[in-house]
Structures are given as structure tokens and as C-alpha cells.
Amino acid sequence: MFTVFVKEQRILARTGWYADERANGVPLSISVDVELRPSQKSDELNSTLNYTDLVDAIRAEAKVEYNLLETLAQAIASRLQQQFPQVCSRISVEICKKNVPHSGFDANHCGVRYVIEL
DSSP: OOEEEEEEEEEEEEEESSHHHHHHHHEEEEEEEEEEEOOOOOOOOGSSOOOOOOHHHOOOOOOOOBBHHHHHOOOOOOOOHHHHHTEEEEEEEEEEEEEEEOOOOOOSOEEEEEEEEE
């Protein structure tokens, strides 16, 4: 089985519980892994996913304002599932936020991981 992935795509998103996060945007690091359905041997791009498809899904959903990283992760996975149902068997989206405002703790980063089996 093959997995197509993009690791740590940096993006500014209007996602966060606090108004200043949604107003100013928050720098996020987003990774997406898509396990591909087994298919006949092919050397054609249309039988797989292009890395650009993953980045396009990240960018499109990052433009939408969300309160929670969980909602953003689910939206990215849902977009990929809807656009490419013929090739996706499992989708994992991980979102990391390095600067966690209003937290009072010192962690390298915090985030969420959403996994959907299709």
C-alpha cells in the first residue's frame, strides 16, 4: 500500500477560540497522509494523488474561519474524501500550533490529529 503525504505545510489560518486568533490569523503546521486504495499497476498521475491536491485542500480550508483545530482537521479530511473517493482508503490530518496564546504553559507545540478510515 502507498501513502501520499505532505509534512508540515506552514500556513496562516483564522482558526482559534480567541477573537484575536481569528482576526490576525495563527501560524500552523499541517501534515496530511493519505493511504491509497490498491489499484492496478499504473504510471499515470490520475491513478493516484498529486501532492498539490493535498496542499490545495489545506489552503482552501485554512481560508475558512474555525473556532477549533479539530474542525479544521476534519474539514481538510472531508474535502479530500469528497474530491478523491476512488483513491483514498485512510486520511490522517495533523495540525500543530507552536505559539499557544493564553495558555500559561511551555510546550514546543500543541495540536490535534484526525484519522478517518474509508
